Amino acid sequence: MLSSLLIANALTIFILEAQLPPLVPLPGVKLGLANIITLIAIVLLGGREGTKVHLVRIFLGSLFTGQAVSFLYSFSGGLCCLGVMLLCYRIGGQRYLWLTSVLAAVAHIGGQLAAAVWVLQNVSIFLYTPILLFSSILAGLLTGLCVQAVLKKHPNLLRLGQGK
Secondary structure: OHHHHHHHHHHHHHHHHHHOOOOOOOOOOOOOOHHHHHHHHHHHHOHHHHHHHHHHHHHHHHHHOOOHHHHHHHHHHHHHHHHHHHHHHHHHHHHHHHHHHHHHHHHHHHHHHHHHHHHHOOHHHHHHHHHHHHHHHHHHHHHHHHHHHHHHHOOHHHHHHOOO
C-alpha cells in the first residue's frame, strides 16, 4: 500500500518535472526530483520495495510522458543510480543521505553517458562529462538534503515504514 502511494508520488513529480523548461540547453540535465521519493522508499520500506518504486516509476514515467525513446537512457541511468543508493544507504545509513544522493546522481549520469555512447556509437559524448558531473552533484545534493529535511520534519514516517 505504502509503496503504491510512493510510486504515485514519484510518478507525479517526474511528470511535473518533465513539463518544466530545461535548466540548461543540454540533454540529460535535470533535477531528478523523483529520486527524493526513491530514497525515502529505501529508508522507509527497504531495498526491495525501494527498487520496485524506482523501476516502476521509470517504466510508467516513460510511458506517460511519451518519451519511450529516452527509456533506455532513463533505465540505464536509473539502474546505476539505484545500485549506488542501495549500497551507500547500507553503508552510511540515514546520516549520510545527502552523500548517498550525490553519489547516486553521479552514477545516474555515468549510466546515461554509457548508454548514449552505446546507442550513438560516438565517444565524443564524453565531452559533456564535466558539465553533467557538475550538474548531477548539485542536483544530488539538493535531492539528498530534501530527503533529510522530510525525514527530520516528519519523524513519524520512520515508524510508518517500520511496519514493512
